[in-house]
Amino acid sequence: MSNISFIRNYAGDALWALMVFLGVGLLFRRWSTRMITLIALLFCVCIEISQLYHAPWIDYLRSTRLGGLVLGFGFLWSDLICYAFGIAAGAVTEFLLLSTSSRSDNPVQAAHP
Template sequence: MNKTRINYSLIFLSIILFGILSRKISFIPLWIGDFLYAVMIYFLVRVIFPSKKFFFIILLSLFICYCIEFLQLYQSEWIVDLRKTLFGRYVLGQGFLWSDILAYTFGIAIAFITEKSFLKYYNHESRFRIKQQK
């Protein structure tokens, strides 16, 4: 596994921890969990496709989040039973909300902006070190 995938994996795992904690602390609004869920999906897609263009990552992340949200409209007995489990509740959610769509969109946008800003800073620092070494 290359360094980029390791970094994205660490971010992904950290977001899972923060997302679970956000559901356990009562004064944190529920939409924060949905926001973090989208950020988590963004970095999971980054782990799987570390060298793809940002546009692909954004679209695939939004597609996954939206599909999971719209899947909540499907109420067959087997999926309702699955949603009653811890895994089903965290991964598939409980019920469709338009506010979740907004939180997902906002989360992926912030993840993209943060990553882009960090990469710009990181690339600038790397070039600065290379120039100093010459």
């Protein structure tokens, strides 16, 4: 499999999940990173599982541009793995940024790493 094919097949799902993680974090700023991660992952899994349901009304929503982007079209196990990687990337980045900023906020700890 070429790199372009890999990116086309999997990167979009990981970026979508990262966007969900960032959206949950922006909406609920006081929540812990762990809680944001859990809620984002739960949301993504629920959306993916909803793709197993095909009633006319939800298929109509999926046929619109926004509905297709949010709800997707068909269930794939690989999407769940991509979601986990995308959300993990956001959680790890947030953890690293928060731990770096907390060290720089404390002058004693910043002077003695």
